[in-house]
Amino acid sequence: MKREPATYFAHRDRRKKYIVILTLLLLAVMVVAAGVGAVPVPIGEVTSILLRRVPFVSRWVPKVGRQDAYETIILQVRLPRILLAVIIGGSLSGAGATLQGLFGNPLADPYIMGISSGAALGATIAISSRLPSLIPGLSSVPVAAFLASVATMAVVYYLAGVPGRVSMDTFLLSGVVVSSFLWAVMSFIMMMSGDSLREIMMWLMGSLSNKGYAHVKMALPYAVFGMCVLIIMARDLNLICLGDDEAKYLGVDPEHAKIIIMFASSLVTAASVSVGGIIGFVGLIVPHIMRIILGPDHRLLLPASVIAGGIFLVLGDTIARTLIAPAEIPVGVITALAGAPFFFYVLRRRKALRLGQRRDIRE
Amino acid sequence: MDITLERPALAVIITVLSVLILGGHVNAVTSGQVTVIDALGREVKVDLPVEAIVSIAPSNTEILFALGLGEKVVGVTEACDYPEDAKSKPKVGQVEMNIEKIADISPDLVVAVASMQLPVIETLSNLGIPVLALDPKNLSDVLDSITLVGKVTGREEAARLLVERLERRIQDIQRKAAEAVAGEGRPRVFVEIWDDPLMTAGPGTFIDELIRIAGGENIAGDVGMEWPEFSLEVVIERDPDVIITVWREPEDVCTRPAWSRISACKTRRIQQVNPDILTRPGPRLVEGLAELLEIMHPGSID
Numbered sequence: 001m002k003r004e005p006a007t008y009f010a011h012r013d014r015r016k017k018y019i020v021i022l023t024l025l026l027l028a029v030m031v032v033a034a035g036v037g038a039v040p041v042p043i044g045e046v047t048s049i050l051l052r053r054v055p056f057v058s059r060w061v062p063k064v065g066r067q068d069a070y071e072t073i074i075l076q077v078r079l080p081r082i083l084l085a086v087i088i089g090g091s092l093s094g095a096g097a098t099l100q101g102l103f104g105n106p107l108a109d110p111y112i113m114g115i116s117s118g119a120a121l122g123a124t125i126a127i128s129s130r131l132p133s134l135i136p137g138l139s140s141v142p143v144a145a146f147l148a149s150v151a152t153m154a155v156v157y158y159l160a161g162v163p164g165r166v167s168m169d170t171f172l173l174s175g176v177v178v179s180s181f182l183w184a185v186m187s188f189i190m191m192m193s194g195d196s197l198r199e200i201m202m203w204l205m206g207s208l209s210n211k212g213y214a215h216v217k218m219a220l221p222y223a224v225f226g227m228c229v230l231i232i233m234a235r236d237l238n239l240i241c242l243g244d245d246e247a248k249y250l251g252v253d254p255e256h257a258k259i260i261i262m263f264a265s266s267l268v269t270a271a272s273v274s275v276g277g278i279i280g281f282v283g284l285i286v287p288h289i290m291r292i293i294l295g296p297d298h299r300l301l302l303p304a305s306v307i308a309g310g311i312f313l314v315l316g317d318t319i320a321r322t323l324i325a326p327a328e329i330p331v332g333v334i335t336a337l338a339g340a341p342f343f344f345y346v347l348r349r350r351k352a353l354r355l356g357q358r359r360d361i362r363e
Numbered sequence: 364m365d366i367t368l369e370r371p372a373l374a375v376i377i378t379v380l381s382v383l384i385l386g387g388h389v390n391a392v393t394s395g396q397v398t399v400i401d402a403l404g405r406e407v408k409v410d411l412p413v414e415a416i417v418s419i420a421p422s423n424t425e426i427l428f429a430l431g432l433g434e435k436v437v438g439v440t441e442a443c444d445y446p447e448d449a450k451s452k453p454k455v456g457q458v459e460m461n462i463e464k465i466a467d468i469s470p471d472l473v474v475a476v477a478s479m480q481l482p483v484i485e486t487l488s489n490l491g492i493p494v495l496a497l498d499p500k501n502l503s504d505v506l507d508s509i510t511l512v513g514k515v516t517g518r519e520e521a522a523r524l525l526v527e528r529l530e531r532r533i534q535d536i537q538r539k540a541a542e543a544v545a546g547e548g549r550p551r552v553f554v555e556i557w558d559d560p561l562m563t564a565g566p567g568t569f570i571d572e573l574i575r576i577a578g579g580e581n582i583a584g585d586v587g588m589e590w591p592e593f594s595l596e597v598v599i600e601r602d603p604d605v606i607i608t609v610w611r612e613p614e615d616v617c618t619r620p621a622w623s624r625i626s627a628c629k630t631r632r633i634q635q636v637n638p639d640i641l642t643r644p645g646p647r648l649v650e651g652l653a654e655l656l657e658i659m660h661p662g663s664i665d
Contacts, residue, residue, distance in 0.1 A: 038594040068624070073596045076621035127557075130610045136618040139559040194442060194458040198590055199557040210561035210595050212620050277560075326583065327591035330560070 015300045022307040026086070029311050033082050033318045034074055038325035041070050049074050080213045085317045085331075086310035087216065088208075088276040089286075091223045091268035093309020096283030097290065097301055098230050098265045101237050102258065103168055110269040110283040112172065113262070114179030118152025119145040119273040120204060121186045127200050128193035137214040141203065145274035146218070152178060153266045171262065206279035206332030208317050219271040226268035227306055233261050234298040241296070279313070279332045281339035286312050288343065292350050312339075397515050402477040402498035402508075403484070409493045409515045415470040416516070419460050419483065423474040423497060424449050425645035426509055429525055430518045438468050445639065445647070466490055472515060499644040501572055502652075506530065509646065525646065532649050533576070536656050540578030543660035549580040550659050553603035553627070556590065556638075558611055563593040569648060570641050577655040579605070595621060603627050605659055609638035634658045 035046040049071050051057050095110035102108075110116075125131070126144035133139045159174040160167075190200055236257040239247040244254040269283075286309045287301070294300050313331070316338060320331040398408045417438035418424040424443040427436050433448055438455040455464045460483045465473065470492065475484050477498035487494045495515055499505040506526045513522020552574050556562040564570035565586040574581045582601040583593055599621060606616055606627040613635050617628035627633055636658070640651035657664050 037596050039596045039600045069599060069602075072621055072624050073599055077596045077599065127559075132612060133615050136615075137620060141559040191458055196557075197458075199560075199562060202557075202560050202562065202592055207560040207592060209592050210558055210619075214619075321594060324587070326594045326597035327565075327586045327588055328560070328594050330592065 011297075015297075018294060018300060019303055019307070022304055022311070026307050026311050026314075029314050030082050030086065033085075033314050034078050036318055036322055037073070037078055038322060039070075039073055041074060045070050046074060076212065080216050081208050081211055081317065081321075082314055083216050084208055084211050084219065084275060085313040087219050087223045088272035088279065089282055089309035089311070089313025089316075090306040091219075091227065091272040091309070092279065092283035093286040093290075093312070094227050094230055094302055094306040095265040095269045096309075097287035097298070097305040098237065098261060100287055100291075101241055101296075101298055101301075102261055102265075103172065104241070106288070107284075110265065111179075111273075111278070111280075113175040113266055113269070114152055114156055114177075114182065115149045115266055115269045116273050116278050117179040117182035117186070118149040119270065120278060121152075121182045121189075122146070122148025122274070123203050123277070124186045124189050124200050127203060128189055128196045130196070135214065137212055138218065142215060142218060142274045146270060149270035149274055152182065153263075153270060168258070202330055203277045205330035206277035206335075207328070207330045208276055208320075209328050211275065215275045219275045222271035223268050226264040226271070229260065229264035230268070231302050231306075233257060233264070234302045237261060237298045237302075241298075277330070277332065279335055281335045281343075282309055282313055282316075285339045285343045289346050292346055397517070399495070399511060399515055401494075401496045401511070403481075403496045405488075405496070407493055407495050407515065409472050409495075411517045413471045413516045415468065415472075417455055417465055417468060417470040417473045418443065419456065419465075419473060419480060420476045420497075421445070421639070422643040422645040423476070423512075425643065425647060426497075426512050427474065427516075429646045430509070430513055430516065430521045432516055432518060435516070437470060438465060462486055462490075465492065474512065497644075500567070502533065502569070502576070502648060505644045505646075505648060508644070529646060529649050533652065536649075536652050537576060539663045540576065540656055540660065543656075543663045544578040547660070549578055550604035550632075551582050551601060552579040552605045552607060552659065553582050553598055553601075554607045554609070555611060555616065556609055558615075560592045561595055561598075562590060565589050565591050568642070569644065569651075573641060573648065573652050573655050574659075577652055577659055579655065579659040599625060604630070604632060606633045607655075607658065608633065608635045609641070611635070632658075 031050070034050065035041060035043055053075070092110050096108070099108040099110065099112060100106060103112075122144040123141050125148075126141045131140035131144060134143065156171070156174050156178050159178065160171045190197060236247070236252045239250050239252045240254050240257060247254045247257070287305045290301055290305045290308055294304055313335070316334045317331045319338070320329045320334045323329055394411050396408055396410050398406055401407050414435060415437045416427060416432060416435050418427055418436060419440055421440065421443045424436065424439050425445055427433070428446050428449060433446075436449070436452055439449050439452045440460070441454050441457040443449045443452070453468075455461050455468070460480070462483070465487060473487055473492055473494045475494055475496050477484070477496035480496070484494050484496055495512070497508045497511070499508045506529060509526055510522050513519045554564045554570055554574075556564060563583045564581070565583050565588050567589045571581050571584060582598065582603050583591065586593070602625055604626050606625070608616060613633040616633050617623055617625075622628055636651065636654055640647045640654065653664060
């Protein structure tokens with residue numbers, strides 16, 4: 001079947017249109033989130049503080065109000081947190097969309113490969129042994145979590161027999177086995193360390209509390225690199241979804257492509273879990289919603305999922321840090337609470353829509 | 364020994380009366396049976412003299428040793444690290460207690476914590492082992508717990524002396540704190556329990572109460588939870604004069620960019636305090652109180 005060039009370009013325009021809309025929406029959500037928080041900051045001061053940081057524009061913006069404390073709150077507390085929410089939400093959602101396509105399994109999420117269990121074990125060890133921080137501004141927990149999740153990745157790949165011929169089922173099984181083993185080790189450590197149970201539980205629920213630019217700098221390189229790889233591989237992923245043989249005829253080495261895709265998704269997952277804890281539902285639900293709205297073409301689905309994941313987590317974290325202020329709710333609790341009913345709503349609407357279409361056809 | 368003790372009912376009435384009214388002003392009962400009501404409202408009957416006691420919480424172990432019962436303690440938990448002698452006692456559990464081990468010891472009394480150990484308390488009671496459940500929620504509850512433990516172990520005099528000594532110490536600190544507060548006001552205090560996520564101590568915790576008694580103001584005193592995840596921007600806005608850490612080195616607190624503008628960081632009033640003397644409901648809470656007074660109002664203890 002040969003595609004009409006016109007259709008293809010129309011398609012590309014459609015892709016561009018959605019990405020631009022989503023990006024604008026993300027920027028808007030980020031600005032609003034910067035203005036909302038436990039400490040109320042007047043909107044005029046928020047814009048003034050933010051604009052004064054933009055080169056060239058800054059000289060036209062006057063300094064208003066009691067900016068010192070507000071500036072710290074917005075630039076040092078909220079902004080790094082919002083950036084981190086974008087990075088983590090985007091990574092988890094992008095990895096989820098990729099793995100759902102790769103495994104052809106709607107239940108696949110970024111944690112299916114066991115990476116989160118590695119991060120959880122690393123964090124548990126760091127918390128229960130009260131490991132002192134080695135890098136200024138960065139506690140030992142994310143560092144330990146990242147190292148442990150990368151080690152977990154290596155073990156899962158080794159058990160699944162990479163390099164060589166890869167079977168997706170072997171990969172899944174190896175991830176599940178490693179994951180349950182590590183959870184058991186972690187439960188044992190938790191049981192033995194009665195003193196730090198509460199801190200470990202809070203970390204496991206996923207939280208962006210008390211994060212600074214050090215965390216952003218830690219996660220950003222891996223997240224950006226991994227996501228670029230995923231988006232570049234989107235076309236290959238489309239072909240792999242047709243089947244290994246079909247992909248081969250169209251010039252893609254499926255074995256090779258699968259390993260690269262899996263590696264990139266593991267990397268972004270490891271980076272985000274180690275700084276944010278195990279934030280659930282983002283990597284499962286956002287890609288599904290995007291697939292329902294935009295269709296299965298990964299060239300559109302992946303970038304759209306990344307941006308939408310960012311939007312979703314920024315919103316979730318804003319609720320998490322304001323709802324019961326001055327206390328905070330672990331953001332993982334919010335994403336699960338809000339994500340599940342919203343997902344249900346989208347599923348119902350799609351069903352209603354399909355029924356409606358069928359009726360149209362019949363008429 | 365005594366004629367009345369041969370009639371159990373009368374003995375029970377007398378001991379209960381002595382618990383309720385006399386508050387320890389009777390000579391130590393050294394044999395017979397004591398009955399008290401514990402923190403769960405259960406009637407606990409203990410045969411005196413008590414020769415073998417198992418403590419299944421670090422705070423209880425500290426109370427028992429403070430009452431001079433160290434030699435009678437025949438079982439503790441892995442977490443019981445104070446006083447030094449407690450570490451060499453046989454262990455009966457970590458977070459979960461080993462019921463078989465406790466049954467094997469077959470102690471005259473087990474001292475437990477009501478709010479955390481209900482299943483263990485029930486199991487041990489069903490095995491016929493007397494279990495005393497303590498559940499102090501504030502400083503004066505702790506003193507009552509000490510009195511109660513003194514009663515069931517026939518150590519009423521020791522308990523009375525200890526409680527009196529602790530009360531005097533508390534009153535002394537309260538007086539000094541009041542003087543300091545009249546002079547320089549209440550410093551705002553932030554207690555950093557953990558940094559990732561940021562956790563502090565809210566109302567209902569001993570930390571919150573001790574800060575208030577020692578003349579300070581807990582900036583998380585208005586949160587609806589005991590151990591909340593706390594908002595960093597609120598820490599910056601409420602601008603604590605003093606930061607108390609329990610695990611983190613004080614040097615690590617202010618290296619985080621957003622923290623450097625907080626008053627406590629500018630004046631370097633950041634202190635680390637051993638969490639055991641701030642959170643364990645035992646006699647050492649008074650040491651924690653004194654340490655907080657010294658941190659919040661330096662020089663007021665002469």
